[in-house]
Amino acid sequence: MTTFHSLTVAKVESETRDAVTITFAVPQPLQEAYRFRPGQHLTLKASFDGEELRRCYSICRSYLPGEISVAVKAIEGGRFSRYAREHIRQGMTLEVMVPQGHFGYQPQAERQGRYLAIAAGSGITPMLAIIATTLQTEPESQFTLIYGNRTSQSMMFRQALADLKDKYPQRLQLLCIFSQETLDSDLLHGRIDGEKLQSLGASLINFRLYDEAFICGPAAMMDERKPLKSTGECQIKPFIWSGLIRLARASNVALTCKVTDKK
Secondary structure (H helix, E strand, C coil), rough: CEEEEEEEEEEEEEEEECCCEEEEECCCCCCCCCCCCCEEEEEEEEEECEEEEEEEEEECCCCCCCEEEEEECCCCCEEEEEEEEHCCCCCCEEECCCCCCCCCCCCCCCCCCEEEEEEEHHHHHHHHHHHHHHHHCCCCCCCEEEEECCCCCCCCCCCHHHHHHHHHHCCCEEEECCCCCCCCCCHHCCCCHHHHHHHHHHHHCHHHHCCEEECCCCCHCCCHHHHHHCCCEEECCCCCCCCCEEEEEECCCCCEEECCCCC
């Protein structure tokens, strides 16, 4: 169903100097329609300079009745992201489509899994919802996040991730990699590419241990999945697409990849 509803902006929070989280209030009659699976996205519709704009943004927080949140990061030439930064304020209304998308994971309380998430920049947005919901719903599961950014100041959801780490110190492992910030460890400096994943696999992370992996980032990073594919544990059908990809470990599954709708 591709239905739009008018939702009121409950709050706008600054994440970095070029990114904001927009939270919409969802009235009780619409709460079931806006129930979502972690990893899905919302389509926002607005008029800007006399033109209707539509953009998709990933839902960035775990489910809470009565509200739903997305993160918007400004990009060069991005008309809607500019509109969001300059014009969207608490109390105004926006046309918001019900949640869509096939990427994501539906946690199961009885499951005991080991999960890996790899994200760069705003690719953290769907991961945050997946990680938070999974750790809350599956008390025996563990998550590792490899998160790449230019600097610690450009890192979205820094406080939210720190809070999750404090809440689940034994079940959440965070590895933050910065490309433009000097660090004591060379392992945590640079970009997330095939070479970096190989280095991490040789020293800190055993990719064979994970049941599922979730990847979200720019096209260049999405192409660097060889260390995961070469473990022999993840069966991956190749996709030429710069979006969200889900890899699953399963010995008897021919297709273990899910790709979202194109944005």
